[in-house]
Amino acid sequence: MSETKHGKSWVLSIPRLTLAALEHSALEVAPNLLGCILVSCSATDGQITAGMITETEAYGGPNDEASHGYRGKTVRNSSFFLPRGHFYVYRSYGIHHCVNITTGDVLLKKHAEGVLIRALFPVEGIDTMRRRRGKDHTFPISKLTAGPGMVTQALCISIEHDGLPLKNATSLWITQPIRVFIKDAITITPRIGITKSQELNWRFRLQATSTN
DNA sequence: AAGAAGATCGGCT
DNA sequence: GCCGATCTTCTTA
Numbered sequence: 001m002s003e004t005k006h007g008k009s010w011v012l013s014i015p016r017l018t019l020a021a022l023e024h025s026a027l028e029v030a031p032n033l034l035g036c037i038l039v040s041c042s043a044t045d046g047q048i049t050a051g052m053i054t055e056t057e058a059y060g061g062p063n064d065e066a067s068h069g070y071r072g073k074t075v076r077n078s079s080f081f082l083p084r085g086h087f088y089v090y091r092s093y094g095i096h097h098c099v100n101i102t103t104g105d106v107l108l109k110k111h112a113e114g115v116l117i118r119a120l121f122p123v124e125g126i127d128t129m130r131r132r133r134g135k136d137h138t139f140p141i142s143k144l145t146a147g148p149g150m151v152t153q154a155l156c157i158s159i160e161h162d163g164l165p166l167k168n169a170t171s172l173w174i175t176q177p178i179r180v181f182i183k184d185a186i187t188i189t190p191r192i193g194i195t196k197s198q199e200l201n202w203r204f205r206l207q208a209t210s211t212n
Numbered sequence: 213a214a215g216a217a218g219a220t221c222g223g224c225t
Numbered sequence: 226g227c228c229g230a231t232c233t234t235c236t237t238a
Contacts, residue, residue: 077234193220
């Protein structure tokens with residue numbers, strides 16, 4: 001266990017996800033990130049916040065019109081074109097941020113691709129998350145990080161993390177999965193909030209539990 | 213040059 | 226369920 005100013009931190013002792021785990025297509029990696037823990041150690045307030053990934057979406061490749069990389073590289077999406085293992089953070093609707101992790105073979109990658117982290121189940125720093133989200137102690141844990149904009153707000157993820165490599169990062173990283181899930185626990189559906197390529201079932205969600 | 217759309221969220225009806 | 230907030234990119238609505 002590692003010490004923080006608020007006591008022992010459980011998540012700091014969990015091994016990180018290896019780059020090899022990201023060296024596949026986004027579609028293959030997206031379900032594999034379910035059960036991993038996204039950990040944030042904020043440079044602003046030093047607080048550790050973390051949540052188990054419960055919902056992901058794959059984006060990218062040559063035929064995904066919903067992908068930010070579909071029409072090529074721009075200033076905004078350039079991090080999406082980085083090799084596997086980098087965070088791509090963008091501003092959504094002018095207000096929120098969304099966080100992706102890039103995937104793909106480091107040598108063969110021809111198109112931008114990555115996994116959007118859409119939801120977490122909080123496991124550490126819950127009071128900090130509530131404060132950042134402007135909620136009081138009565139706010140249900142299961143709704144704290146139940147959307148991509150909420151995830152970044154609760155974990156203090158913003159443009160400053162855009163392009164950050166997760167290897168050796170001290171402010172933001174992903175752990176190895178802490179549980180093994182049976183295949184039936186994962187629900188596969190079309191992606192949310194898009195108008196193009198809606199026919200692709202590229203969204204992966206852990207089945208609802210007793211807590212949500 | 214101007215307008216629409218977008219990987220969202222929260223408040224209001 | 227609908228709408229507004231607010232910023233970047235793409236299209237010409």
